[in-house]
Amino acid sequence: MTVTMPTPYARTVHGSGPGLLLAHGAGGSVEANYGPIIGGLAAEHTVVGIDYPGSGQTPDTHEPLELDDLADQLVAAADAEGLGTFAICGYSLGGPVAIRAAVRHPERVTALVLSATFASLDTRTDLTAAIWHQLYESGHHLLLAQYMTHLALSTPALNSLTPTQVRAAAEQTASAVPAGTGVQVDLVRRADVRADLAAIAVPTLVVVTTRDNLIPAPLQHELAAAIPGARTTELATGHLPFLEQPNQWLELITGFLGRAQDRP
Template structure:
């Protein structure tokens, strides 16, 4: 584990694999940390890739910024981290909120993008109902902490049948959610409530794009992924069977196979 100061925050990260390998920046979603990508690290580094997994500001062991943290703040943090590591361009990969940060990174730092991987995410701007929900949830997390929320959403983060069939995976996901600092999670929720529309950004992407989605994702269902593919005609869409919102955790072998095939054939 490593840490660096960027833009007024301390960012903790891991940097795996050969320094000469093509770099991959893996961005976790809410309310997790960099360990969400643990099932991907060994297969990717074994294939010769350099894998950078940061804890976003307010998550994991990175420092917390109270109030509001915009997706733009996360994207700029990550660009600064790449600067610190001497990485000019990377394959930028994000799941859920991490996918939206990936789109924001493409908007703000397109020259740093070698390819995009968008897992279980959505491109349109936040709706008025969504803004209200996220702000109410931020208030709730600050008042109550993470445990009640985490137990309520575990069967949406994972497909409900996988919560039962994969108790060790469910326990690991629950532990990560419960360990998140409520103040960091709330700040991200308030920033995400102001999420812009990324469809024009995606429509102009020239880099290779992989879209991945769990077949039974209830947060960002398959039609959301298909909508992104229509915006990026040269993209590749892979639907992972027997998975919900976190296919990289629920079906890591299938997810990793799709990612490695994309990297081998499109870079």
């Protein structure tokens, strides 16, 4: 079910039970990044997600985005669904969004699951994002899709496809590039939540995608090391766990949230 927030941000709601908010990645959406596992998450939770401006059904604002605004919109969606407290899953750019939500609303957040994400970019990853942004702005969306396929899939997953299959997948991706990609990737380049990490006081799981060429594993491990008591687990995928290993990703998330929920 998708409805529209007043601002307006499109909101996706599934299931029942303890609250679980979903923060998606740049150039994605709730459906694109969590679609394969939403049913599994909703089996035990009231799952609520928002699409950032220019993704899903949320109109593009053409204005710079800020982490705090996205974090507050995510919490506002929880309010609209009557959720007093909730866990948050943050994927890629959604990781910094989830972290800001936890710091800004500490009395509301019960747990964090951060997957394929970062606290701030290093020089190599910033260059990657700069090329991503430039290709989008230039209108070379097929080249952008090929570039992102090369980066986002693990080497084994990419090599399991023929060049013809890769071309067809890139063409499909290019036809559906979200209008908000530019402003979302711009936020990726500016995001820096390093100063927030020591303040996180809720159970946290960092899912490190070990074959990730977009957000390299060392960046993900740095994030985990700076969060007090964070648990780290590794998943042998590229940047798209929902595509390469959705069942394993789901099991990691639900297993951790179940244990966190049982804690006194």
